[in-house]
Amino acid sequence: MTLVHATAIVDSGAQLDQTVTVGPYAVIGPHVRVGxxxxxxxxxxxxxRTTIGADNRIFQFSSIGAIPQDKKYAGEPTELVIGDRNIIREFCTFNLGVPGAGGITRVGDDNWIMAYCHIAHDCNVGNHTTLSNNTTLAGHVDLGDWVTIGGLVGIHQFVKVGPHAMVGFATAVSQxxxxxMLVDGNPMAVRGFNVIGLRRRGFTAERLAAVxxxxxxxxxxxxxxxxxxxxISALAAEVPEAAADVALMSDFLAASTRGIAR
Structure with a gap:
């Protein structure tokens, strides 16, 4: 049976797998599903309307699936979808989406999200990201896979952070x-590329040279x-092993709407 502490309040409409554990004084609403x-x-x-996948660990005092901090929101049935194997530390706040922009806030798989992080409405967080303490994502932010965010970072609404990028401590990210790339500072500046992170992920010398x-x-x-x-597009023919990396960069630059950090 599901291991629910006697002091927890779980609505009869909630759908919890029988292997889910619920700690003391937790409150789970009627439209929640947990894997x-x-x-x-x-x-x-x-x-x-929050869906949480398998093998996540959500630490004490987190608020997951509350209504968005958006004055336009009027109670519409929007969603929060969280994948598998995420670590969500203390006092994190993840909000539902708002209508007109898909209405879904998404968090992928295998993310390490430290204490006091905020993920606002309609954000899209990829897989294998690290969000250090007090990372704050405004609405509609998009984080690619393997992004690393330092502590006390604020990211402006509609900003995109590409895969494998790293944002340093206390950076104000507005583009x-x-x-x-590796960025930090306020105002933000590009300091180099995330060579240590790429090496840890097994990038070959040829791919590193292309980056x-x-x-x-x-x-x-x-x-x-x-x-x-x-x-940059021409690099794909020059370094075939890095063709996918070049395509990733080219597609990102073409899709940028706020302008890139330069």
Whole structure:
């Protein structure tokens, strides 16, 4: 049977796998679904139309699935969807989506989300990300896979942070951060590329060299953005092993709506 502490309040409409553990004084609402092996800590509140996958660990005092902090929200049936194997530490707040923008806030798989993080409405957090303490995502933020965010970082609404990028401590992120890049500061500046993170993920020397060249083309040669994009696209033929990395960068630059950090 589901291991629910005697002091927890679980609505009869909630759907919890029989292997879910619910700690003391937790409150779980009627539209919540929780997958196998997930642990919900003491005093957590999980509400709204929230779907949580398998083998997550949600620490005490988190608020998951509350209504969005958006004045336009009027009680519509929006959602929060969380994947599998996420660590969600103390005092985190994840909000539902709002209508007109998909209405779904999404968190992927295998993310490490530290204490006091906030994920606002309609954000999309990928897989294998790390969000350090007090990371704050405004509405509609998109984080790619393997993104690392330092402590006390604020990310402006509608900003995209590309896969494998790293954002340093206390950075104010108001423009899109291209894949693989390393940024920090207030105002934010690109300091290099995330070479240590890429090495840890098994990038070969050839792929690292291609990423380094993309960084040079964007930031070290005084090129216009259009000229840099053209030169980056040409790298796919020059370094076939890095063709997927080049395509990832090219697609990100083409899709940027807030302008990239430069």
């Amino acid at each position: 196998a092996g997930t642990t919900i800590g003491a005093h957590c509140v999980i509400e709204g 899109d951060v291209p894949p693989y 380094k060249q993309m960084h040079r083309l964007l930031y070290r040669q005084g090129r216009t953005l259009d000229d840099a994009r053209s030169a």
